[in-house]
Amino acid sequence: MFGLRKEYLGATVAVVSLLFALYFTQIALTVIKEFYDLRQIQLEFIPESKEVLHKYDSIRRFGKSRGDLKPASNSYLDDLMIPDDRDSTIHERENATILMLCRNWEIEGVLRSMRSLEDRFNRRYKYTWTFLNDVPFDDHFIEATTAMASGDTQYGLIPADDWNRPDWIDETLFEKRLQMLTERKVIYGESKSYRNMCRFNSGFFFRQKLLDQYDYYFRVEPDVEYFCDFPYDPFKVLREKKKKYGFVLSIYEYEDTVTTLWDAVEEFMETYPEILHPNNSLSFLTDSSLVGRFFPVVESNTDYNLCHFWSNFEVGDLNFFRSEEYLQFFNHLDSKGGFYYERWGDAPVHSIGASLLLDKNEIHHFDEIGYSHVPFNTCPTSVSARLLYRCICDPTDETNIPIHPNSCLMRWWKNGAGKLFIR
Numbered sequence: 001m002f003g004l005r006k007e008y009l010g011a012t013v014a015v016v017s018l019l020f021a022l023y024f025t026q027i028a029l030t031v032i033k034e035f036y037d038l039r040q041i042q043l044e045f046i047p048e049s050k051e052v053l054h055k056y057d058s059i060r061r062f063g064k065s066r067g068d069l070k071p072a073s074n075s076y077l078d079d080l081m082i083p084d085d086r087d088s089t090i091h092e093r094e095n096a097t098i099l100m101l102c103r104n105w106e107i108e109g110v111l112r113s114m115r116s117l118e119d120r121f122n123r124r125y126k127y128t129w130t131f132l133n134d135v136p137f138d139d140h141f142i143e144a145t146t147a148m149a150s151g152d153t154q155y156g157l158i159p160a161d162d163w164n165r166p167d168w169i170d171e172t173l174f175e176k177r178l179q180m181l182t183e184r185k186v187i188y189g190e191s192k193s194y195r196n197m198c199r200f201n202s203g204f205f206f207r208q209k210l211l212d213q214y215d216y217y218f219r220v221e222p223d224v225e226y227f228c229d230f231p232y233d234p235f236k237v238l239r240e241k242k243k244k245y246g247f248v249l250s251i252y253e254y255e256d257t258v259t260t261l262w263d264a265v266e267e268f269m270e271t272y273p274e275i276l277h278p279n280n281s282l283s284f285l286t287d288s289s290l291v292g293r294f295f296p297v298v299e300s301n302t303d304y305n306l307c308h309f310w311s312n313f314e315v316g317d318l319n320f321f322r323s324e325e326y327l328q329f330f331n332h333l334d335s336k337g338g339f340y341y342e343r344w345g346d347a348p349v350h351s352i353g354a355s356l357l358l359d360k361n362e363i364h365h366f367d368e369i370g371y372s373h374v375p376f377n378t379c380p381t382s383v384s385a386r387l388l389y390r391c392i393c394d395p396t397d398e399t400n401i402p403i404h405p406n407s408c409l410m411r412w413w414k415n416g417a418g419k420l421f422i423r
Helices: 002-055 104-120 139-148 171-183 192-203 234-240 261-271 282-286 324-334 346-357 383-388 409-415
Strands: 096-101 129-133 153-157 216-219 245-247 250-252 307-309 314-317 363-365 371-373 376-378
Touching (some): 096 192, 139 153, 192 324, 192 346, 282 409, 307 346
Parallel strands (some): 096 216, 129 153, 245 363
Antiparallel strands (some): 245 314, 371 376
Protein backbone atom coordinates (compact mmCIF):
# COMPACT_ATOMS: atom_id res chain seq x y z
CA MET A 1 0.00 0.00 0.00
CA PHE A 2 2.77 2.36 0.91
CA GLY A 3 4.57 1.56 -2.36
CA LEU A 4 1.50 2.50 -4.43
CA ARG A 5 1.16 5.83 -2.61
CA LYS A 6 4.81 6.58 -3.24
CA GLU A 7 4.46 5.82 -6.95
CA TYR A 8 1.36 8.05 -7.10
CA LEU A 9 3.15 10.95 -5.46
CA GLY A 10 6.12 10.53 -7.80
CA ALA A 11 3.84 10.64 -10.84
CA THR A 12 2.08 13.74 -9.49
CA VAL A 13 5.37 15.56 -8.96
CA ALA A 14 6.46 14.64 -12.49
CA VAL A 15 3.22 16.00 -13.98
CA VAL A 16 3.44 19.23 -11.95
CA SER A 17 7.07 19.68 -12.96
CA LEU A 18 6.14 19.16 -16.60
CA LEU A 19 3.32 21.73 -16.31
CA PHE A 20 5.69 24.31 -14.73
CA ALA A 21 8.24 23.62 -17.45
CA LEU A 22 5.61 24.14 -20.15
CA TYR A 23 4.39 27.34 -18.42
CA PHE A 24 7.86 28.89 -18.18
CA THR A 25 8.64 27.77 -21.73
CA GLN A 26 5.50 29.56 -22.90
CA ILE A 27 6.54 32.71 -21.00
CA ALA A 28 10.01 32.54 -22.51
CA LEU A 29 8.59 32.12 -26.01
CA THR A 30 6.24 35.07 -25.44
CA VAL A 31 9.11 37.30 -24.25
CA ILE A 32 11.25 36.24 -27.19
CA LYS A 33 8.36 36.93 -29.60
CA GLU A 34 7.69 40.37 -28.08
CA PHE A 35 11.38 41.24 -28.21
CA TYR A 36 11.53 40.08 -31.84
CA ASP A 37 8.42 42.11 -32.74
CA LEU A 38 9.82 45.19 -30.98
CA ARG A 39 13.13 44.77 -32.75
CA GLN A 40 11.35 44.59 -36.09
CA ILE A 41 9.49 47.82 -35.27
CA GLN A 42 12.76 49.47 -34.28
CA LEU A 43 14.42 48.34 -37.48
CA GLU A 44 11.59 49.94 -39.40
CA PHE A 45 11.53 53.24 -37.48
CA ILE A 46 15.22 53.83 -36.74
CA PRO A 47 16.07 54.68 -40.38
CA GLU A 48 13.02 56.95 -40.55
CA SER A 49 14.00 58.65 -37.28
CA LYS A 50 17.54 59.22 -38.51
CA GLU A 51 16.17 60.64 -41.73
CA VAL A 52 13.95 63.09 -39.84
CA LEU A 53 16.74 63.95 -37.40
CA HIS A 54 19.12 64.98 -40.15
CA LYS A 55 16.60 66.21 -42.69
CA TYR A 56 16.94 69.82 -41.58
CA ASP A 57 20.66 69.90 -40.79
CA SER A 58 21.16 72.47 -43.52
CA ILE A 59 18.71 74.77 -41.75
CA ARG A 60 20.21 74.27 -38.32
CA ARG A 61 23.71 74.82 -39.69
CA PHE A 62 22.70 77.99 -41.49
CA GLY A 63 22.21 76.47 -44.94
CA LYS A 64 20.80 78.52 -47.77
CA SER A 65 17.47 76.66 -47.90
CA ARG A 66 15.77 77.46 -44.63
CA GLY A 67 12.16 76.51 -45.21
CA ASP A 68 9.47 77.22 -42.64
CA LEU A 69 10.49 74.81 -39.87
CA LYS A 70 11.74 76.28 -36.59
CA PRO A 71 15.04 74.64 -35.55
CA ALA A 72 14.10 74.29 -31.87
CA SER A 73 11.05 74.86 -29.70
CA ASN A 74 12.76 77.64 -27.75
CA SER A 75 14.39 79.39 -30.71
CA TYR A 76 12.53 82.13 -32.52
CA LEU A 77 15.23 83.24 -34.92
CA ASP A 78 13.56 84.28 -38.15
CA ASP A 79 16.80 84.40 -40.11
CA LEU A 80 19.49 81.85 -39.36
CA MET A 81 21.96 83.20 -41.89
CA ILE A 82 25.07 84.75 -40.38
CA PRO A 83 24.60 88.51 -40.80
CA ASP A 84 27.03 90.23 -43.14
CA ASP A 85 27.86 92.88 -40.55
CA ARG A 86 28.59 90.52 -37.66
CA ASP A 87 32.28 91.45 -37.58
CA SER A 88 32.05 94.97 -38.88
CA THR A 89 32.50 98.14 -36.89
CA ILE A 90 29.30 99.96 -36.00
CA HIS A 91 29.85 103.64 -35.30
CA GLU A 92 26.39 104.50 -33.95
CA ARG A 93 26.54 104.74 -30.18
CA GLU A 94 24.15 105.62 -27.39
CA ASN A 95 25.01 108.20 -24.73
CA ALA A 96 26.57 105.54 -22.52
CA THR A 97 29.76 104.33 -20.88
CA ILE A 98 31.22 101.06 -19.61
CA LEU A 99 31.82 101.45 -15.88
CA MET A 100 34.27 99.59 -13.66
CA LEU A 101 34.94 100.14 -9.95
CA CYS A 102 38.31 98.52 -9.26
CA ARG A 103 41.72 98.72 -7.60
CA ASN A 104 45.23 98.99 -9.01
CA TRP A 105 46.17 95.53 -7.76
CA GLU A 106 43.24 93.98 -9.66
CA ILE A 107 44.81 94.85 -13.02
CA GLU A 108 45.04 91.25 -14.30
CA GLY A 109 41.36 90.58 -13.61
CA VAL A 110 40.46 93.98 -15.06
CA LEU A 111 42.30 93.21 -18.31
CA ARG A 112 40.67 89.77 -18.58
CA SER A 113 37.22 91.34 -18.28
CA MET A 114 38.11 94.09 -20.74
CA ARG A 115 39.49 91.64 -23.29
CA SER A 116 36.35 89.50 -23.09
CA LEU A 117 33.91 92.41 -23.43
CA GLU A 118 35.96 94.09 -26.15
CA ASP A 119 36.07 90.89 -28.20
CA ARG A 120 32.41 90.07 -27.68
CA PHE A 121 30.90 93.55 -27.92
CA ASN A 122 32.77 96.79 -27.62
CA ARG A 123 35.24 96.46 -30.50
CA ARG A 124 32.26 97.15 -32.78
CA TYR A 125 31.08 100.21 -30.83
CA LYS A 126 34.11 101.63 -29.03
CA TYR A 127 32.25 102.90 -25.98
CA THR A 128 34.38 104.80 -23.47
CA TRP A 129 35.56 102.89 -20.41
CA THR A 130 35.15 104.75 -17.10
CA PHE A 131 37.26 103.52 -14.17
CA LEU A 132 36.59 104.57 -10.57
CA ASN A 133 38.80 104.06 -7.50
CA ASP A 134 39.02 105.50 -4.00
CA VAL A 135 42.77 105.99 -4.51
CA PRO A 136 44.50 107.32 -7.64
CA PHE A 137 45.14 104.85 -10.45
CA ASP A 138 48.82 104.23 -11.04
CA ASP A 139 50.62 104.64 -14.36
CA HIS A 140 50.77 100.91 -15.08
CA PHE A 141 47.02 100.53 -14.62
CA ILE A 142 46.28 103.48 -16.90
CA GLU A 143 48.75 102.34 -19.55
CA ALA A 144 47.51 98.74 -19.64
CA THR A 145 43.79 99.55 -19.68
CA THR A 146 44.22 102.26 -22.31
CA ALA A 147 45.99 99.75 -24.54
CA MET A 148 43.24 97.14 -24.04
CA ALA A 149 40.33 99.48 -24.80
CA SER A 150 39.09 99.98 -28.36
CA GLY A 151 37.75 103.42 -27.46
CA ASP A 152 38.64 106.10 -24.97
CA THR A 153 39.34 105.59 -21.27
CA GLN A 154 38.82 107.92 -18.32
CA TYR A 155 39.79 107.61 -14.67
CA GLY A 156 37.99 109.02 -11.65
CA LEU A 157 39.00 109.43 -8.01
CA ILE A 158 36.02 108.90 -5.70
CA PRO A 159 35.60 111.73 -3.16
CA ALA A 160 36.22 110.62 0.42
CA ASP A 161 32.71 111.66 1.49
CA ASP A 162 31.20 109.33 -1.12
CA TRP A 163 33.36 106.37 -0.11
CA ASN A 164 34.22 106.43 3.58
CA ARG A 165 32.07 105.49 6.54
CA PRO A 166 29.89 108.49 7.49
CA ASP A 167 30.51 110.30 10.78
CA TRP A 168 27.11 109.45 12.22
CA ILE A 169 27.83 105.70 12.31
CA ASP A 170 28.21 104.49 15.92
CA GLU A 171 31.78 103.17 15.88
CA THR A 172 31.33 101.01 18.97
CA LEU A 173 28.25 99.30 17.55
CA PHE A 174 29.94 99.00 14.16
CA GLU A 175 32.98 97.19 15.60
CA LYS A 176 30.74 94.93 17.68
CA ARG A 177 28.63 93.92 14.65
CA LEU A 178 31.75 93.51 12.53
CA GLN A 179 33.16 91.07 15.05
CA MET A 180 29.86 89.20 15.27
CA LEU A 181 29.59 88.66 11.50
CA THR A 182 33.26 87.70 11.34
CA GLU A 183 32.73 85.02 14.00
CA ARG A 184 29.68 83.75 12.13
CA LYS A 185 31.82 83.47 8.97
CA VAL A 186 29.42 85.62 6.94
CA ILE A 187 30.86 86.27 3.49
CA TYR A 188 32.85 89.56 3.58
CA GLY A 189 31.56 89.93 7.13
CA GLU A 190 34.98 91.11 8.32
CA SER A 191 35.61 93.61 5.53
CA LYS A 192 35.26 97.36 6.10
CA SER A 193 36.17 98.29 2.53
CA TYR A 194 33.53 95.93 1.15
CA ARG A 195 30.90 97.79 3.14
CA ASN A 196 32.15 101.08 1.70
CA MET A 197 31.86 99.58 -1.78
CA CYS A 198 28.30 98.33 -1.23
CA ARG A 199 27.13 101.71 0.08
CA PHE A 200 28.93 103.54 -2.74
CA ASN A 201 27.38 101.34 -5.42
CA SER A 202 23.97 101.71 -3.80
CA GLY A 203 23.86 105.47 -3.50
CA PHE A 204 26.86 107.28 -4.94
CA PHE A 205 28.25 105.74 -8.12
CA PHE A 206 25.78 107.66 -10.29
CA ARG A 207 26.78 110.98 -8.65
CA GLN A 208 30.38 110.87 -9.91
CA LYS A 209 31.27 113.80 -12.18
CA LEU A 210 32.64 111.58 -14.94
CA LEU A 211 29.16 110.06 -15.30
CA ASP A 212 27.26 113.34 -15.41
CA GLN A 213 27.39 113.42 -19.21
CA TYR A 214 25.88 109.95 -19.71
CA ASP A 215 22.39 108.48 -19.72
CA TYR A 216 23.34 104.79 -19.50
CA TYR A 217 26.03 102.63 -17.89
CA PHE A 218 27.21 99.04 -18.29
CA ARG A 219 28.70 97.75 -15.05
CA VAL A 220 31.70 95.42 -15.39
CA GLU A 221 33.77 93.78 -12.66
CA PRO A 222 37.24 92.19 -12.71
CA ASP A 223 37.48 88.50 -13.63
CA VAL A 224 34.18 88.13 -15.47
CA GLU A 225 33.72 86.54 -18.89
CA TYR A 226 31.25 86.95 -21.73
CA PHE A 227 30.69 83.65 -23.53
CA CYS A 228 28.91 84.89 -26.67
CA ASP A 229 29.02 87.69 -29.19
CA PHE A 230 26.45 90.30 -28.25
CA PRO A 231 23.58 90.12 -30.76
CA TYR A 232 22.80 93.81 -30.22
CA ASP A 233 23.84 96.93 -28.37
CA PRO A 234 22.25 96.57 -24.89
CA PHE A 235 22.19 100.36 -24.51
CA LYS A 236 20.09 100.61 -27.66
CA VAL A 237 17.75 97.95 -26.28
CA LEU A 238 17.18 100.06 -23.17
CA ARG A 239 16.49 103.24 -25.13
CA GLU A 240 14.32 101.77 -27.87
CA LYS A 241 12.28 99.51 -25.59
CA LYS A 242 12.08 102.14 -22.83
CA LYS A 243 13.81 99.93 -20.27
CA LYS A 244 15.50 101.31 -17.15
CA TYR A 245 17.37 98.31 -15.71
CA GLY A 246 18.82 95.16 -17.28
CA PHE A 247 20.23 91.97 -15.74
CA VAL A 248 21.32 88.45 -16.68
CA LEU A 249 21.30 86.52 -13.36
CA SER A 250 19.01 86.48 -10.35
CA ILE A 251 19.82 84.53 -7.19
CA TYR A 252 19.10 84.45 -3.44
CA GLU A 253 20.92 86.75 -1.02
CA TYR A 254 22.59 85.53 2.18
CA GLU A 255 20.05 86.41 4.87
CA ASP A 256 22.76 87.02 7.48
CA THR A 257 23.90 90.03 5.45
CA VAL A 258 20.46 91.70 5.29
CA THR A 259 18.84 90.78 8.62
CA THR A 260 16.83 94.01 8.99
CA LEU A 261 16.84 95.26 5.38
CA TRP A 262 13.24 94.26 4.73
CA ASP A 263 12.09 95.94 7.93
CA ALA A 264 13.54 99.18 6.56
CA VAL A 265 11.91 98.54 3.17
CA GLU A 266 8.50 97.93 4.72
CA GLU A 267 8.85 101.14 6.72
CA PHE A 268 9.73 102.97 3.49
CA MET A 269 6.67 101.55 1.70
CA GLU A 270 4.40 102.58 4.58
CA THR A 271 5.92 106.06 4.76
CA TYR A 272 6.03 106.81 1.02
CA PRO A 273 3.28 104.72 -0.63
CA GLU A 274 2.71 107.40 -3.26
CA ILE A 275 6.09 106.87 -4.97
CA LEU A 276 5.71 103.11 -5.47
CA HIS A 277 4.96 102.33 -9.10
CA PRO A 278 1.40 100.99 -9.54
CA ASN A 279 2.71 98.20 -11.79
CA ASN A 280 5.68 97.32 -9.60
CA SER A 281 7.37 93.95 -9.02
CA LEU A 282 6.76 93.60 -5.28
CA SER A 283 5.44 90.07 -5.81
CA PHE A 284 8.83 89.06 -7.28
CA LEU A 285 10.41 89.97 -3.94
CA THR A 286 7.80 88.26 -1.76
CA ASP A 287 6.64 85.17 -3.66
CA SER A 288 7.74 82.03 -1.82
CA SER A 289 5.39 79.56 -3.53
CA LEU A 290 6.36 76.54 -5.61
CA VAL A 291 7.67 77.63 -9.02
CA GLY A 292 8.32 74.79 -11.40
CA ARG A 293 9.82 72.13 -9.16
CA PHE A 294 11.32 74.48 -6.62
CA PHE A 295 10.40 76.27 -3.44
CA PRO A 296 12.94 78.92 -2.36
CA VAL A 297 16.20 77.23 -1.35
CA VAL A 298 16.31 79.38 1.78
CA GLU A 299 13.56 80.00 4.32
CA SER A 300 13.46 83.71 5.04
CA ASN A 301 12.50 85.12 8.42
CA THR A 302 10.66 88.02 6.75
CA ASP A 303 8.28 88.43 3.82
CA TYR A 304 11.32 89.11 1.61
CA ASN A 305 12.21 85.93 -0.26
CA LEU A 306 15.83 87.19 -0.67
CA CYS A 307 15.66 87.26 -4.49
CA HIS A 308 17.77 89.90 -6.20
CA PHE A 309 19.37 90.72 -9.54
CA TRP A 310 23.08 89.93 -9.44
CA SER A 311 24.49 93.41 -9.86
CA ASN A 312 27.97 92.43 -11.09
CA PHE A 313 26.23 92.57 -14.48
CA GLU A 314 24.03 95.64 -14.84
CA VAL A 315 23.01 97.75 -17.79
CA GLY A 316 20.98 100.64 -16.50
CA ASP A 317 19.53 104.11 -16.92
CA LEU A 318 21.51 106.55 -14.79
CA ASN A 319 18.53 108.89 -14.71
CA PHE A 320 16.56 106.31 -12.74
CA PHE A 321 19.18 106.33 -9.98
CA ARG A 322 19.35 110.13 -10.11
CA SER A 323 15.58 110.39 -9.66
CA GLU A 324 14.02 111.83 -6.51
CA GLU A 325 12.21 108.53 -5.93
CA TYR A 326 15.38 106.43 -5.87
CA LEU A 327 17.30 109.00 -3.81
CA GLN A 328 14.48 109.01 -1.28
CA PHE A 329 14.61 105.22 -1.19
CA PHE A 330 18.40 105.13 -0.72
CA ASN A 331 18.45 107.88 1.90
CA HIS A 332 15.81 106.04 3.94
CA LEU A 333 17.83 102.81 3.89
CA ASP A 334 21.11 104.60 4.52
CA SER A 335 19.71 106.28 7.63
CA LYS A 336 19.31 102.84 9.24
CA GLY A 337 23.06 102.16 9.13
CA GLY A 338 22.58 98.66 7.73
CA PHE A 339 25.42 98.99 5.25
CA TYR A 340 27.77 98.96 8.25
CA TYR A 341 25.92 97.43 11.21
CA GLU A 342 25.04 94.51 8.97
CA ARG A 343 26.43 94.07 5.46
CA TRP A 344 23.73 95.18 3.07
CA GLY A 345 24.81 94.56 -0.51
CA ASP A 346 24.15 96.87 -3.43
CA ALA A 347 22.56 93.99 -5.36
CA PRO A 348 19.48 93.62 -3.11
CA VAL A 349 19.29 97.42 -2.72
CA HIS A 350 19.29 97.98 -6.49
CA SER A 351 16.90 95.08 -7.01
CA ILE A 352 14.40 96.18 -4.38
CA GLY A 353 14.59 99.80 -5.55
CA ALA A 354 14.00 98.86 -9.19
CA SER A 355 11.25 96.38 -8.30
CA LEU A 356 9.32 98.92 -6.22
CA LEU A 357 9.88 102.12 -8.19
CA LEU A 358 9.81 100.94 -11.80
CA ASP A 359 7.12 99.46 -13.97
CA LYS A 360 7.92 95.74 -14.10
CA ASN A 361 8.08 96.07 -17.90
CA GLU A 362 10.94 98.57 -17.52
CA ILE A 363 13.19 95.80 -16.16
CA HIS A 364 14.79 93.62 -18.84
CA HIS A 365 16.35 90.16 -18.68
CA PHE A 366 19.10 89.87 -21.31
CA ASP A 367 18.40 86.25 -22.17
CA GLU A 368 20.81 86.01 -25.11
CA ILE A 369 23.98 87.14 -23.30
CA GLY A 370 26.30 84.39 -22.07
CA TYR A 371 28.06 85.49 -18.88
CA SER A 372 30.20 84.15 -16.04
CA HIS A 373 31.00 85.50 -12.60
CA VAL A 374 32.30 82.85 -10.21
CA PRO A 375 30.56 80.67 -9.16
CA PHE A 376 27.63 81.02 -11.60
CA ASN A 377 27.18 81.18 -15.36
CA THR A 378 24.38 81.77 -17.81
CA CYS A 379 24.35 80.38 -21.34
CA PRO A 380 21.71 80.64 -24.09
CA THR A 381 19.69 77.42 -24.41
CA SER A 382 19.01 77.80 -28.12
CA VAL A 383 21.41 75.74 -30.25
CA SER A 384 20.99 78.16 -33.13
CA ALA A 385 21.74 81.16 -30.93
CA ARG A 386 24.90 79.56 -29.55
CA LEU A 387 26.13 78.88 -33.08
CA LEU A 388 25.19 82.30 -34.40
CA TYR A 389 26.72 84.19 -31.45
CA ARG A 390 29.85 81.98 -31.33
CA CYS A 391 29.21 80.92 -27.75
CA ILE A 392 31.73 78.84 -25.81
CA CYS A 393 29.46 77.62 -23.02
CA ASP A 394 27.33 74.60 -22.15
CA PRO A 395 23.76 75.29 -20.95
CA THR A 396 23.69 71.85 -19.27
CA ASP A 397 26.72 72.61 -17.09
CA GLU A 398 25.95 72.48 -13.35
CA THR A 399 27.17 76.06 -12.93
CA ASN A 400 24.60 77.32 -15.44
CA ILE A 401 22.17 79.01 -13.07
CA PRO A 402 18.94 80.15 -14.86
CA ILE A 403 16.74 77.16 -13.92
CA HIS A 404 18.85 75.91 -11.02
CA PRO A 405 17.29 75.76 -7.51
CA ASN A 406 19.58 78.66 -6.48
CA SER A 407 18.15 80.87 -9.22
CA CYS A 408 15.30 83.36 -8.85
CA LEU A 409 14.91 83.76 -12.60
CA MET A 410 11.79 81.59 -12.79
CA ARG A 411 10.23 83.75 -10.07
CA TRP A 412 10.96 86.78 -12.25
CA TRP A 413 9.31 85.08 -15.22
CA LYS A 414 6.27 84.42 -13.05
CA ASN A 415 6.01 87.74 -11.20
CA GLY A 416 7.96 90.19 -13.35
CA ALA A 417 7.92 90.94 -17.05
CA GLY A 418 7.58 87.29 -18.09
CA LYS A 419 9.79 85.06 -20.24
CA LEU A 420 11.14 86.63 -23.41
CA PHE A 421 12.09 84.12 -26.08
CA ILE A 422 15.12 84.58 -28.27
CA ARG A 423 14.17 86.23 -31.56
